[in-house]
Amino acid sequence: MxxxxxxxxxxxxxxxxxxVRLGILAxxxxxxxxxxxxxxxxxxxxxxxxxxxxxxxxxAGLIEIEKGYEGKRGRTWITLTPAGGxxxxxxxxxxxxxxxxxxxxxx
Amino acid sequence: MxxxxxxxxxxxxxxxxxxVRLGILAxxxxxxxxxxxxxxxxxxxxxxxxxxxxxxxxxAGLIEIEKGYEGKRGRTWITLTPAGGxxxxxxxxxxxxxxxxxxxxxx
Numbered sequence: 001m002x003x004x005x006x007x008x009x010x011x012x013x014x015x016x017x018x019x020v021r022l023g024i025l026a027x028x029x030x031x032x033x034x035x036x037x038x039x040x041x042x043x044x045x046x047x048x049x050x051x052x053x054x055x056x057x058x059x060a061g062l063i064e065i066e067k068g069y070e071g072k073r074g075r076t077w078i079t080l081t082p083a084g085g086x087x088x089x090x091x092x093x094x095x096x097x098x099x100x101x102x103x104x105x106x107x
Numbered sequence: 108m109x110x111x112x113x114x115x116x117x118x119x120x121x122x123x124x125x126x127v128r129l130g131i132l133a134x135x136x137x138x139x140x141x142x143x144x145x146x147x148x149x150x151x152x153x154x155x156x157x158x159x160x161x162x163x164x165x166x167a168g169l170i171e172i173e174k175g176y177e178g179k180r181g182r183t184w185i186t187l188t189p190a191g192g193x194x195x196x197x198x199x200x201x202x203x204x205x206x207x208x209x210x211x212x213x214x
Contacts, residue, residue, distance in 0.1 A: 006151055007149045009134075014126055017126050023119075026114065026115075027114055042113055092206055092209055092210065098129070098130075101137055102136055
């Protein structure tokens with residue numbers, strides 16, 4: 001095997017693979033549209049930490065962040081973009097390849 | 108679902124999950140004992156970047172690093188510790204849980 005072919009880990013994108021961001025993308029994929037507070041509770045994060053990771057994903061075009069109101073309370077909603085759906089699917093594909101190398105015969 | 112149960116992403120350990128370190132652990136698991144240069148080629152890393160990640164894994168007790176000689180050439184060999192094997196297996200378990208949430212019905 002050449003260095004160029006390399007290991008499935010080489011194909012993982014750090015923007016998507018990072019633990020918190022992978023959690024965000026997986027939850028938003030599952031729920032379609034999620035509120036900031038829900039994500040924060042699900043992932044057990046501080047608001048600051050969640051905001052930081054949401055910004056990385058938004059700048060990469062993987063999510064959309066929408067601010068609005070529910071009654072008088074400000075709310076932030078997060079949805080997955082088509083590029084975000086593709087990026088999550090690519091990550092899952094590579095993770096499966098990696099798992100298959102770690103557990104030969106079980107895939 | 109409570110925040111405490113939360114998402115499978117919460118259970119991922121950043122020491123193991125980080126892209127390069129996950130690659131290192133997977134390759135060392137597969138090959139049992141690997142040489143530094145082989146890892147570097149497989150993961151397409153600079154020596155400095157690989158060394159940094161190996162130190163993190165060694166400090167966490169997940170790998171053993173052994174320096175020796177092959178003829179007159181210095182060589183560095185890496186093996187997985189039992190704790191490293193367990194940590195990799197835990198990571199794979201949680202990744203499978205996460206994949207099952209993203210792809211319901213395919214698991």
